[in-house]
Amino acid sequence: MAIAQLLGDKAEAVPCPQFELVFRAVAEGKVDAAMIPVENTLHGLVHENYDHLLRFELPIVAETSVRIVHNLIACRGTTPAKVRRVFSHPVALNQCLDFFRSNPQFEKVPFYDTAGSVKMIAEEQLEGAAAIASSLAASLYGCRILKRSIEDDRQNFTRFVLLQREAVERPAGSKGYKTSLVFSTRNVSGALFRALSAFALRDISLTKIESRPLRGKPWEYLFYLDFLGHTSEPRVVNALSHLQEVADMLRVLGCYPRWS
Amino acid sequence: MAIAQLLGDKAEAVPCPQFELVFRAVAEGKVDAAMIPVENTLHGLVHENYDHLLRFELPIVAETSVRIVHNLIACRGTTPAKVRRVFSHPVALNQCLDFFRSNPQFEKVPFYDTAGSVKMIAEEQLEGAAAIASSLAASLYGCRILKRSIEDDRQNFTRFVLLQREAVERPAGSKGYKTSLVFSTRNVSGALFRALSAFALRDISLTKIESRPLRGKPWEYLFYLDFLGHTSEPRVVNALSHLQEVADMLRVLGCYPRWS
Numbered sequence: 285m286a287i288a289q290l291l292g293d294k295a296e297a298v299p300c301p302q303f304e305l306v307f308r309a310v311a312e313g314k315v316d317a318a319m320i321p322v323e324n325t326l327h328g329l330v331h332e333n334y335d336h337l338l339r340f341e342l343p344i345v346a347e348t349s350v351r352i353v354h355n356l357i358a359c360r361g362t363t364p365a366k367v368r369r370v371f372s373h374p375v376a377l378n379q380c381l382d383f384f385r386s387n388p389q390f391e392k393v394p395f396y397d398t399a400g401s402v403k404m405i406a407e408e409q410l411e412g413a414a415a416i417a418s419s420l421a422a423s424l425y426g427c428r429i430l431k432r433s434i435e436d437d438r439q440n441f442t443r444f445v446l447l448q449r450e451a452v453e454r455p456a457g458s459k460g461y462k463t464s465l466v467f468s469t470r471n472v473s474g475a476l477f478r479a480l481s482a483f484a485l486r487d488i489s490l491t492k493i494e495s496r497p498l499r500g501k502p503w504e505y506l507f508y509l510d511f512l513g514h515t516s517e518p519r520v521v522n523a524l525s526h527l528q529e530v531a532d533m534l535r536v537l538g539c540y541p542r543w544s
Numbered sequence: 545m546a547i548a549q550l551l552g553d554k555a556e557a558v559p560c561p562q563f564e565l566v567f568r569a570v571a572e573g574k575v576d577a578a579m580i581p582v583e584n585t586l587h588g589l590v591h592e593n594y595d596h597l598l599r600f601e602l603p604i605v606a607e608t609s610v611r612i613v614h615n616l617i618a619c620r621g622t623t624p625a626k627v628r629r630v631f632s633h634p635v636a637l638n639q640c641l642d643f644f645r646s647n648p649q650f651e652k653v654p655f656y657d658t659a660g661s662v663k664m665i666a667e668e669q670l671e672g673a674a675a676i677a678s679s680l681a682a683s684l685y686g687c688r689i690l691k692r693s694i695e696d697d698r699q700n701f702t703r704f705v706l707l708q709r710e711a712v713e714r715p716a717g718s719k720g721y722k723t724s725l726v727f728s729t730r731n732v733s734g735a736l737f738r739a740l741s742a743f744a745l746r747d748i749s750l751t752k753i754e755s756r757p758l759r760g761k762p763w764e765y766l767f768y769l770d771f772l773g774h775t776s777e778p779r780v781v782n783a784l785s786h787l788q789e790v791a792d793m794l795r796v797l798g799c800y801p802r803w804s
Binding site for chain 2: 323324325326327328329331332374378392394395396473474476477478480481483484487488489490492493494495496497505
């Protein structure tokens with residue numbers, strides 16, 4: 285859905301069983317780009333993908349945001365009264381808790397993927413089984429939606445970034461741009477404050493800051509930060525050079541048109 | 545394990561199937577305290593529990609940190625060669641990826657809980673099944689450890705907080721104290737910088753900052769912050785009053801002895 289929304293019908297979606305393999309497929313030139321979920325408004329960051337962003341060094345060239353609608357889906361012939369077990373990804377199951385509270389006869393069964401759980405109940409023709417997934421998954425595997433939009437919170441969006449092997453050079457135009465970066469600081473008093481001063485002193489707006497534990501160094505953190513601005517603007521050039529002074533490590537992950 | 549480590553043998557552990565029910569049991573006075581995991585060095589925050597901390601308003605009275613060791617566990621009679629499916633919580637499965645890479649014959653099966661997956665394979669006497677959990681779970685359910693310490697990263701710690709119905713008043717002594725709080729700011733340029741200045745200007749060390757999406761307001765954030773200091777120290781009193789000026793919402797979650 286994110287691919288269709290950002291790139292239209294011309295882009296072909298290539299499925300992949302693991303996020304790491306998606307990154308690898310781009311790095312090895314097997315596909316042109318990767319659409320990667322990085323954050324959900326209810327669940328928070330997709331930590332694994334931040335780790336891959338750092339490791340694979342593939343630039344972010346665009347972003348988009350998709351509203352998540354969870355539906356109760358079953359094979360044709362399965363009525364709501366027959367449903368006993370409901371399969372889906374643990375995050376999706378956790379986002380429909382009100383639905384499970386009012387339907388205590390349903391047992392939640394964690395599965396590796398939302399759409400994959402629809403495929404599984406369709407292929408195995410499992411008795412008394414349903415899945416939670418998008419309407420796209422229901423139509424793809426010839427299943428039926430028993431109940432639409434069963435998610436607890438309608439304000440459920442997932443942010444995706446598009447990655448390519450090479451950065452796309454775009455001049456800073458009239459359109460809004462966003463820049464994503466990652467940095468670490470020594471674990472000293474005021475270190476994060478000094479790092480953020482690089483942006484605050486130049487009136488650059490942050491749209492996100494997240495910390496991520498540093499692997500192998502318990503209780504030390506990397507900071508992931510997004511701000512509004514293009515890397516070719518003088519104030520952004522100055523802010524990055526200022527941040528470089530106070531950070532132990534700094535890497536720009538991408539500069540791309542802001543989705544709105 | 546966290547309960548035994550922080551409180552010794554005298555505290556009785558009462559199991560509970562969901563985090564929300566643990567908070568509720570303390571709020572309703574059914575138990576004296578709750579031991580709640582809030583952060584893992586590899587996985588990041590346990591988001592759900594931060595949401596409960598905010599909602600239930602139970603004060604944090606202590607913290608501790610436990611090293612996580614994952615073991616491959618099976619019923620007596622099951623040899624490593626017989627194992628086909630490995631059950632565990634998705635987070636635990638994800639922390640043993642190197643092990644699964646070198647043992648491609650094993651299928652990962654997500655289950656609701658680590659210790660619960662040992663209980664299940666023991667009760668159902670499942671053929672060709674193993675589980676990933678702590679050594680405590682293996683001995684509890686009479687199972688056998690096939691391989692010890694199969695986690696990818698030995699620097700795998702989980703931080704727990706102890707919650708009670710009422711805050712424990714302790715004078716600021718010579719011992720180190722930590723204070724946890726949550727705040728939100730208007731989504732304006734430099735808002736986080738101004739909030740952090742309350743601490744930086746008083747040389748108060750932050751040990752953690754995390755943002756969490758605000759429910760119902762996509763892309764706006766709450767900030768969870770821990771710092772070294774006691775709420776009765778004058779500089780902390782001043783910092784909190786300064787933060788109150790620039791924050792939309794501010795709540796102290798607890799002030800407690802630092803674990804080291």
